Each structure stands twice: as structure tokens, then as C-alpha cells.
Amino acid sequence: MQVLGLNNVSKTYKNGTIAVQQANLSVREGDFVSFVGPSGCGKSTIFRMAAGLSAPTGGEIEILGGSPDEARKSNGIACVFQEATLLPWVSVRDNIALPLQLRKQPRKRQIEEAERVLHLVGLQDYAKALPRELSGGMKMRVSIARALVANPRILFMDEPFGALDEITRQTLQDELLSIRQKTERMTILFVTHNAFEAVYLSNRVMVMTPRPGRIAGEIRIDVPYPRGERFRAHPDFGRYVSEVSESLKH
Numbered sequence: 278m279q280v281l282g283l284n285n286v287s288k289t290y291k292n293g294t295i296a297v298q299q300a301n302l303s304v305r306e307g308d309f310v311s312f313v314g315p316s317g318c319g320k321s322t323i324f325r326m327a328a329g330l331s332a333p334t335g336g337e338i339e340i341l342g343g344s345p346d347e348a349r350k351s352n353g354i355a356c357v358f359q360e361a362t363l364l365p366w367v368s369v370r371d372n373i374a375l376p377l378q379l380r381k382q383p384r385k386r387q388i389e390e391a392e393r394v395l396h397l398v399g400l401q402d403y404a405k406a407l408p409r410e411l412s413g414g415m416k417m418r419v420s421i422a423r424a425l426v427a428n429p430r431i432l433f434m435d436e437p438f439g440a441l442d443e444i445t446r447q448t449l450q451d452e453l454l455s456i457r458q459k460t461e462r463m464t465i466l467f468v469t470h471n472a473f474e475a476v477y478l479s480n481r482v483m484v485m486t487p488r489p490g491r492i493a494g495e496i497r498i499d500v501p502y503p504r505g506e507r508f509r510a511h512p513d514f515g516r517y518v519s520e521v522s523e524s525l526k527h
């Protein structure tokens with residue numbers, strides 16, 4: 278079942294910058310789709326349009342059977358960005374509960390749901406901590422938990438691990454795949470500069486051209502989940518990474 282469709286989608290900013298030109302894409306439920314491409318090729322712009330945060334100047338976007346704005350308002354989608362953007366003065370649990378609080382859910386439900394996703398990201402012992410007491414990786418886990426708290430069907434992640442060291446990054450990649458296994462049929466769209474990360478996580482890697490951004494091609498990673506260290510060490514992994522890296526040069 279298609280959950281996201283881009284039909285000739287373009288975006289020209291008011292200053293005349295053509296950020297995205299005629300992007301076409303069909304994402305099926307349960308896909309893990311990564312976008313790779315040079316800096317400034319329009320990856321974030323595509324995301325912002327699909328997530329209803331910015332309007333396209335051409336073409337159509339259908340998401341969860343309606344418009345991006347409808348999907349955002351109905352909690353069907355959630356976003357995670359490179360910066361964790363937590364409220365510094367409230368506890369981890371309340372940061373996570375924020376989307377439910379904004380939708381005026383009963384307090385009891387807010388706490389139950391926040392506790393549920395705290396377990397999912399392994400931070401159950403930090404419910405009462407403040408963000409400043411956490412490491413960068415833990416802050417990102419909180420940010421992911423906050424995105425998951427309202428059970429989105431599509432999760433947009435824009436370079437979520439870009440600011441983390443390599444070891445933390447790999448740990449979080451594994452945690453994300455494990456969350457995905459537990460979260461039935463959640464679809465993930467993921468922006469990264471890193472070919473290794475894209476191959477490890479995704480079943481589809483979309484390669485973008487330099488500005489104006491177009492989706493130049495797709496590389497399918499036909500390796501079943503769950504994936505783990507054995508995949509990272511497998512010759513197929515290196516081959517896929519080379520294929521993605523090569524396609525970025527064209």
C-alpha cells in the first residue's frame with residue numbers, strides 16, 4: 278500500500294533558488310527510504326514538503342491518503358531533526374509527552390505513553406532527568422521517543438545522527454532498526470550524507486543530483502531485516518556502499 282506519493286514535485290524559493298525539480302516517488306508502507314546527495318541538493322526541502330512544513334510550488338504530494346497538512350494534524354507523521362530541540366526546563370518524560378499535552382490528552386495517558394516509549398529507547402531510568410543531564414546520544418533518543426509517542430505511521434528523520442560520534446551513531450542505528458521491528462509497519466524516511474548509514478538502515482536508497490535537486494536513481498538494498506554486525510561485515514555491505522558512493526559522483 279502506498280503511504281506517500283510525490284508527483285512531479287518542485288520547489289522554487291522566493292529568492293529564486295530552485296531547490297527541487299520534478300521529484301517523483303512512491304513509498305510503500307513499511308519502507309525504510311534514505312535520501313543521499315550532495316549538500317544543498319534539496320533533501321531537507323523534500324522532507325519539509327512531505328511533512329507539511331513547507332508547500333511545493335509545483336506538483337502534488339499525497340500522504341496517508343490526504344494532504345501533508347492533514348497528515349500532520351492527525352498525528353499520522355512525526356519528525357526528528359539533527360538537533361534534539363528539547364525544552365531545557367522540563368523533565369525527559371514531559372519533553373516526550375509534549376505532543377500529547379499539546380493535543381490536550383489526559384495527563385494519565387500522557388504519562389503512560391511517555392513511559393512506553395521511554396522503554397522503547399532504553400531511557401526508562403531517566404524519566405525525571407533534565408535534558409542538560411544527558412549525553413548527545415541520550416538527547417537524540419529522547420527526541421526519537423517524542424516523535425514516537427503519538428504512534429505515527431510515517432517517521433521523517435533529517436540527519437538525526439549527524440552530530441554524534443561514530444560509535445554512538447552505530448548504536449543508535451541498531452536501536453532504530455530494533456524500534457522499527459517492534460513498531461508494526463511504521464514507514465521511515467531518512468536523510469543522511471553517509472552512504473554506510475543509508476545502506477545499513479534502508480531497503481531503498483534514493484540518490485539525488487546537485488541543485489536543483491532531482492531524484493536521479495534508486496538503489497534497492499535487498500537484505501532482509503533484522504540486520505546486525507554480520508551485515509556490516511558482509512562483502513555485500515561494502516558492495517552496496519560502493520554502489521551508492523559511485524552514484525553520488527555522477
Ligand SMILES: Nc1ncnc2c1ncn2[C@@H]1O[C@H](COP(=O)(O)OP(=O)(O)OP(=O)(O)O)[C@@H](O)[C@H]1O
Binds near residue numbers: 294
Ligand atoms: N527558506 C529558504 N529560502 C531560500 N533558499 C532556501 C531555503 N531553504 C533552503 N534553501 C536553498 O535550497 C537548496 C536546498 O536546500 P536543502 O536544505 O533542502 O538541501 P539539503 O540537501 O538538505 O542540504 P544539506 O545536506 O546541506 O542539509 C539550497 O541551495 C538552499 O540554500
